Each structure stands twice: as structure tokens, then as C-alpha cells.
Amino acid sequence: MKKILFVLLIVLISTYSNAKSIEINTLATDPYWLKLGHYRPTTLGGWKSEVDSVKFFLSPKGKVSPRDELNTTINAFNGDNSLPQQTQQTRCQFPARYTWLKTKIKNNWPELNCPDLQAWQKIINPKGVTLVFPTAFMNSPSSMFGHTLLRIDAKDQTRHKELLAFAVNFAAEPDGSDNAAMYALKGLIGSYPGKFSLMPYYKKVREYNDLESRDIWEYKLNLSEEQVKLILLHLWELQLATFDYFFIDENCSYQLLALLQLAKNDLNLTSSFDLQAIPSDTVAVLRNNNLLQTPNYRPAFGTKLYHYSTQMTDEQLSDARALMQGGSLNTRNYSESQLVAILEMAYEWLNFEFYDKNLNREEIAPRLAKLLLMRSKYKIASPFTKPNRPAASPEQGHGSSKITLARTHYNQQSDLTSFAYRLAYHDLLDTSAGFIPGAQISFFDIEGAIKDNGNTQLEHFYLLDAMSLAPDNRIFDSWSWNLKMGFDRQPNNDFQQGRWFTKGGYGKSIGNPNTLHGYLLAQVEFNNGDITDKLTTGFGTEAGVIWQINNSHKLALTTNIMWLVDADVDNHADLTLKWNYALSRNLSIRTELKNQRWYTSSTSAKLAIQYYF
Numbered sequence: 001m002k003k004i005l006f007v008l009l010i011v012l013i014s015t016y017s018n019a020k021s022i023e024i025n026t027l028a029t030d031p032y033w034l035k036l037g038h039y040r041p042t043t044l045g046g047w048k049s050e051v052d053s054v055k056f057f058l059s060p061k062g063k064v065s066p067r068d069e070l071n072t073t074i075n076a077f078n079g080d081n082s083l084p085q086q087t088q089q090t091r092c093q094f095p096a097r098y099t100w101l102k103t104k105i106k107n108n109w110p111e112l113n114c115p116d117l118q119a120w121q122k123i124i125n126p127k128g129v130t131l132v133f134p135t136a137f138m139n140s141p142s143s144m145f146g147h148t149l150l151r152i153d154a155k156d157q158t159r160h161k162e163l164l165a166f167a168v169n170f171a172a173e174p175d176g177s178d179n180a181a182m183y184a185l186k187g188l189i190g191s192y193p194g195k196f197s198l199m200p201y202y203k204k205v206r207e208y209n210d211l212e213s214r215d216i217w218e219y220k221l222n223l224s225e226e227q228v229k230l231i232l233l234h235l236w237e238l239q240l241a242t243f244d245y246f247f248i249d250e251n252c253s254y255q256l257l258a259l260l261q262l263a264k265n266d267l268n269l270t271s272s273f274d275l276q277a278i279p280s281d282t283v284a285v286l287r288n289n290n291l292l293q294t295p296n297y298r299p300a301f302g303t304k305l306y307h308y309s310t311q312m313t314d315e316q317l318s319d320a321r322a323l324m325q326g327g328s329l330n331t332r333n334y335s336e337s338q339l340v341a342i343l344e345m346a347y348e349w350l351n352f353e354f355y356d357k358n359l360n361r362e363e364i365a366p367r368l369a370k371l372l373l374m375r376s377k378y379k380i381a382s383p384f385t386k387p388n389r390p391a392a393s394p395e396q397g398h399g400s401s402k403i404t405l406a407r408t409h410y411n412q413q414s415d416l417t418s419f420a421y422r423l424a425y426h427d428l429l430d431t432s433a434g435f436i437p438g439a440q441i442s443f444f445d446i447e448g449a450i451k452d453n454g455n456t457q458l459e460h461f462y463l464l465d466a467m468s469l470a471p472d473n474r475i476f477d478s479w480s481w482n483l484k485m486g487f488d489r490q491p492n493n494d495f496q497q498g499r500w501f502t503k504g505g506y507g508k509s510i511g512n513p514n515t516l517h518g519y520l521l522a523q524v525e526f527n528n529g530d531i532t533d534k535l536t537t538g539f540g541t542e543a544g545v546i547w548q549i550n551n552s553h554k555l556a557l558t559t560n561i562m563w564l565v566d567a568d569v570d571n572h573a574d575l576t577l578k579w580n581y582a583l584s585r586n587l588s589i590r591t592e593l594k595n596q597r598w599y600t601s602s603t604s605a606k607l608a609i610q611y612y613f
Contacts, residue, residue: 024074027104028067032265036097036234038241038258039066050250050258052193053242058090073097077109092117093240096233096262117236124166126228128153129260131292132167132201133217133283133394134208136436138468144441145425146279146394147208148253150260151201151218152232163202168235170196170255172245187247194245194255196238205298211355213302217393219283220293227263234262248424248443249273253282260286276400278424280434283395292395299387302476305352307387308345309475316342317474324350326367329374337383340375344382347371349475390434397434398586399612400425404447406608412494413451413602418459420447428467428546429554429580429590430612437513438469445486458498462486469509469519469546480509480519482542490531490572491602499529503562505542518545525562531598538562540571552582572598586612 027033037057039047049056049063056062058076062069077098079087091098092114102109130151137143150168157165172192174183186192208214223231238259243250254277257269269285286292299307309317316338319330323346331339347368354364404420423444426435442465449459463486470478483504489496503525511517525538544558561573576594583589592606 023105024067024070027101028070030104031268032100032262033070034066035258035261036100036237037062037066037069038243050243051241052244053240055240056237058094074101074105077101078107088113094237096230096237099230099233120236121229121232124152124232125154125156126152126232127155127157127225129221129223129228129231131219131221131256131283131286132204133219133279133295134204134212134214135217135394136439136441137208137212137214138436138439138441138466138470139212143212144466145247145400148256148279148282149204150256152228153220163200163205165201166198167201167204168196168198168256168259169204170194170252184247187245190244190246190250192245193242194250194252195242196235196255196259198235208300209298210301213300213356215300215303215390216298218296218298219286220296221260221286221291222293223263223291231259231263235259248276251277253277253279257282257285260291276424278400280394280397281400287395295393297389297393301348301352301355303387305348306473306475308341308348308384309473311384312341312345314474317345320345320349323371324353324367336378336380340378340380341383343371343375343378344384347375392433394434396585398426398431402610402612404590404608404610406447406606408449408604408606411603412491412600413496414453414455416449416451416459418447418449420445420459422446427465428469429556429578431551431554431580431582431585431588432514432548433551433585438471438509438517440465440467440482442466457489458487460486460488462488469513469517471509471511471513471517478509479506480521481506482521482523487529490598491596492531492599496602497529497531499527499531501525501527501529503538507541513546514548516545516547519543523560523562527564532567536567537565538572539565554580569599572596588612 034047038050040050042048047064047066051057051063054063057069059065059068059072062072073094076087076090091112095112095114095117098109098112130153132149132151134147136146149170151162152166152168153162154165172187172194174186174192178186205216209216243255245251254270254273257273257277261267261269267289269289272285273282283292312320316334319332320342323329323342329339329342334342350364350368350371353359354361354368401424402422404418404422406418406420407415408418409415422442425441425443426439427442428438428440442462445460445462445465447459447461448456450456462484465484465486467480467482469480470476472478481504485502487498487500489498503523505521505523507519507521509517509519520543521541523540523542526535527538528535540560540562542558542560544556547555549555556578557576559573559575561571563571574594574596576592578590578592581589588610590608590610592608593604594606595601595603
């Protein structure tokens with residue numbers, strides 16, 4: 001009898017152990033546990049967490065083993081081999097893990113009792129979450145594609161109290177001694193640590209909306225108060241986490257999606273971003289998961305200032321400029337409404353320059369106060385209208401990646417069929433809806449071709465092709481620039497020879513990027529490759545006119561001439577006419593007529609169909 005009881009006991013223990021092991025294995029691969037650990041599958045099988053700080057893991061193998069991390073976490077929460085105080089500290093260090101595991105395992109764990117966490121939650125007073133999208137800032141490599149952050153909306157929040165809410169931001173922590181080029185390079189290869197931070201929302205609005213003059217879109221998310229609480233419990237855990245920051249993929253937008261998907265067990269927001277995570281695409285993912293409400297548009301300081309100026313005459317603007325510089329108010333024969341417009345314009349203009357040019361506060365503050373005092377004497381409402389809301393918000397634009405199938409006819413060589421792929425993100429001929437007019441950022445654009453004679457070749461590879469055409473106007477003395485680096489082909493006798501090059505330019509543009517505008521840039525370039533046989537330097541100009549006929553049609557005529565130093569030919573040049581017809585948001589046809597001249601002259605005609613995704 002004793003032997004039978006002993007055997008039954010062994011069987012029960014074995015069965016319990018096996019069931020326990022099966023339960024642990026199941027939980028270790030549960031999507032929510034993997035999201036809590038920021039695990040992603042590796043190429044050769046297995047898992048690896050995107051968190052790079054060891055303090056985030058309780059197991060020495062936690063970064064690469066969800067199962068080991070789960071076992072160690074459960075043991076720590078149970079209090080195994082540790083003091084009660086340490087158990088409580090671990091539970092409060094990982095409240096999101098504790099809350100989820102409490103619902104999954106049959107242990108009678110107590111409710112969380114974490115005074116610091118509770119005080120933090122009380123200060124934030126969370127009810128909802130708003131995704132904030134400041135549009136692109138062309139003067140910063142890390143912000144060329146835009147940026148996203150979260151605003152935690154409080155229970156007692158109103159529209160007038162939004163600036164007092166808290167913002168959740170994920171950003172790189174760069175070395176202050178790095179220059180712009182090193183900053184861009186390190187950001188591309190993930191050499192900077194990235195961290196989450198919590199700060200007052202008004203600071204971010206001041207930074208993006210005012211100092212950098214970036215329009216802001218605010219999307220309230222369809223999340224319940226309980227789901228917001230789950231997100232914030234994980235944000236508390238991420239105080240210990242650092243990530244390698246990559247501008248293209250593991251960036252602010254990607255990491256915010258990784259945080260937001262903790263709101264629901266079945267919410268998967270990051271799996272489709274293997275190569276790049278462009279902010280506008282991440283916003284579109286939230287839309288596709290029915291999480292977005294209609295966005296609020298917050299125009300930038302510069303946007304408002306320019307819009308005010310369009311409602312004034314040259315004479316009125318001149319009087320406002322004199323007033324902001326310390327002169328007296330010239331009443332002329334102005335009406336009260338016109339005088340108020342001049343006073344308000346002078347105040348806003350001076351305030352903008354104070355921040356934009358970092359002017360001396362002791363000199364500017366008395367002038368601003370004087371203008372406010374003068375304005376207070378007129379008891380009428382502002383005559384200015386508000387800036388118009390753009391027709392399309394960022395997530396309504398075309399996809400950031402593009403594939404192209406094209407056919408090219410040459411006058412002096414074999415015709416060819418080509419296939420191109422662009423990783424990101426927008427060029428001047430793409431449809432402008434949802435993007436900044438007059439701005440181009442094309443990254444990792446590669447084209448291969450098969451000639452009719454059977455030969456294959458690389459047509460071009462542009463690592464970066466960026467351009468900012470901010471037109472001059474009555475308010476802003478704006479400069480335009482471009483930077484392009486990569487590989488292309490130039491004519492030499494009856495064939496095209498390759499060159500590697502880097503070129504950049506600086507100049508001016510005029511007109512309206514939404515309709516018709518032109519530009520002229522002074523340029524310098526460096527060339528090497530088969531076409532030159534040695535490193536050559538060129539100086540010259542690039543000019544162009546871009547006409548947006550309507551939302552579907554764009555025309556561009558551009559020309560480029562470079563005088564070469566210490567080369568076999570004196571100069572090289574090209575003249576290009578392009579037309580883009582958008583059939584839909586993500587499908588277009590593009591034609592191109594081009595004449596190139598280096599050693600010889602070559603003319604080509606190209607027809608392409610482009611798909612954005």
C-alpha cells in the first residue's frame with residue numbers, strides 16, 4: 001500500500017511539474033509578455049529584446065530568453081530566496097508585469113502597494129492619451145521625417161488647460177560635442193542611447209511650435225481610462241530602460257507604438273516596421289487599428305505670423321516693422337481695426353524674432369510690454385483670421401516607401417527597362433497632400449536596369465537627396481538648400497559611365513510651393529569614378545521651376561551646370577522636364593525628358609509607374 005501511495009505521489013508531482021512547465025512555456029511566448037519585454041524574433045530563431053540596459057531585466061539571460069525572464073520575475077514576485085522588502089521593491093519596479101501576471105497565474109498575490117507609483121499617478125491624473133505629431137523640421141537630421149510624442153490628458157483637463165498636461169517623449173541622448181554630420185551618422189547606425197521622459201506639454205509646444213516653427217497635429221486616441229493606466233504602468237518600468245536609437249527604424253515613433261500596444265492584449269502595432277518607422281506611417285497604423293479620432297491642428301508661430309501678413313498691405317507691414325523696432329505708431333488715416341492689426345502684427349513679429357534669433361531679453365521685453373499696453377487701449381476684437389487647416393493631415397499622405405517600374409529610350413544607346421526602390425520618403429514631384437510643400441527627403445533610392453542588348457547595370461543609388469525650398473516673402477528672409485550624395489551615370493560617347501558624387505547648394509526661392517515657385521542655388525560638388533578617373537571638384541548653379549497645377553498634376557523644369565576644376569572637360573550640365581500624375585493616393589505615373597552633357601550629349605525619354613506603400 002505504501003509503495004502504491006509513493007508511486008501515486010511521484011506521478012502527481014511529475015504531472016504538476018509538467019503542467020507548471022507547460023504553463024510557463026505558454027506564458028513565455030504570450031504576445032503580451034513579449035510586448036512587456038520588447039522582444040522581437042531573431043533571424044535565426046529565438047528572441048531578443050530591443051531594450052539594451054541590463055537593469056531592465058531580472059534574469060542574466062533576460063535579454064535573449066523570455067522564459068528565463070518570466071521564471072525569474074515570478075520567483076521575485078513570489079518572494080523566493082529574497083527578503084520581503086526586496087519582493088515589494090521588485091513588484092513596484094515592474095507594476096505592469098505584476099498586474100498582468102496576477103491575472104494569469106493562480107497565486108493569491110496581494111494588490112500593489114507602491115507609494116511612489118501612486119503619488120506619480122496622482123500628479124498625472126490620467127484619463128486619456130493624445131498622439132502629438134510635429135511636422136518635419138528640415139534643419140535637423142533627426143527631425144526631417146517629423147516627430148511623435150504622447151500627451152497624457154488629465155481627468156479635469158479642458159482645451160484651455162492642455163498645455164499643462166504631461167508629455168511622454170522618446171529621444172536620443174547625443175554627445176554634445178558632435179557636429180551635425182556626426183550626429184546624422186551616429187543616428188543612422190544606432191550609436192546614441194534613446195530614453196523615455198516625462199515633461200510638461202507646454203515645453204514641447206514651445207520647442208516645436210514656437211522655436212522651430214513646426215505645425216502640430218494632435219490625435220486623441222480611442223483608449224479607455226483603464227487602458228491608459230496599463231500604458232503608464234509600463235512607462236514606469238521603462239525608467240530603467242535604454243534603447244539604441246536609430247533615426248530610420250527604432251526611433252521615437254516606433255518606440256511610442258511599442259508603448260501604446262500595451263493598452264490591449266491583442267494590439268500589435270510594431271510588427272510591420274522592419275526596415276523603417278516613418279512618423280506619418282506610424283500614425284497611419286494607429287488609424288488602421290481604429291485608434292485615431294479627428295485630429296486638432298495647432299499652427300506654428302511662423303505659420304500664424306505669415307498668415308497675418310497676408311491680411312495686410314505693404315504700407316501696414318512697413319509701419320508694423322518700424323513699431324517693433326522701437327518707433328512710434330503712425331496712425332496715418334488708418335481705421336481702429338487697421339491700427340489694431342498693426343499693433344498685433346508688431347507684437348507677434350517681435351516676439352517671433354525674440355525666440356528665433358535669441359535676442360537680448362532685457363532689450364526686447366520692455367518693447368513687448370509697451371506694444372501690449374498700446375493694444376489694450378483699443379477695445380475691439382482682433383481683426384485677423386486664423387490660418388486655414390491643411391486639407392490633409394500627415395497620415396492621409398502617400399506611403400513613405402516607393403517602387404517604380406520604368407521604360408527609358410535613349411538617342412545614342414540601347415533602351416532599357418528599370419526597377420527602382422526608395423526606402424523613404426517624399427520628393428518634390430510626389431503629391432503634396434500630408435507633406436510640407438517645397439521640402440524633399442529621399443533616402444536610399446536605388447535603380448537597376450536591363451538593357452535591350454541584355455546587359456544589366458546600376459542606374460543610380462542616392463543615399464540621400466534632400467532639399468528645402470522655403471520661399472522668401474515679406475516676413476521671412478528664408479534660405480533654400482539641397483544635399484545629394486550617391487551614384488549616377490553620365491554620357492561619354494555612346495554609353496553612360498558611372499560616378500560617385502556629393503553635392504550641396506545654398507540659395508533662394510520665390511513663389512508659393514502650393515502653386516508655382518522657383519529656386520536658384522549656388523552649388524559645389526565632388527566627383528569620382530569611371531567618368532573622371534580621379535577626384536574632381538565642380539562649382540556651379542542649379543535652378544528650377546515647379547508648378548503644382550492641381551492636387552494630381554505637377555510639372556518641374558530644372559537645370560544644372562557645373563564648371564569642373566582640373567578635369568578633362570570644362571563643365572557638365574543637364575536640363576530636365578518632369579511631369580507627375582497622381583492616379584490615387586499611392587499610385588502615380590511620371591514622365592521625364594532629359595538632356596545630359598559631359599564628354600558628349602545624351603537625350604532620353606522615360607515613362608514610369610510608381611507605387612507607394
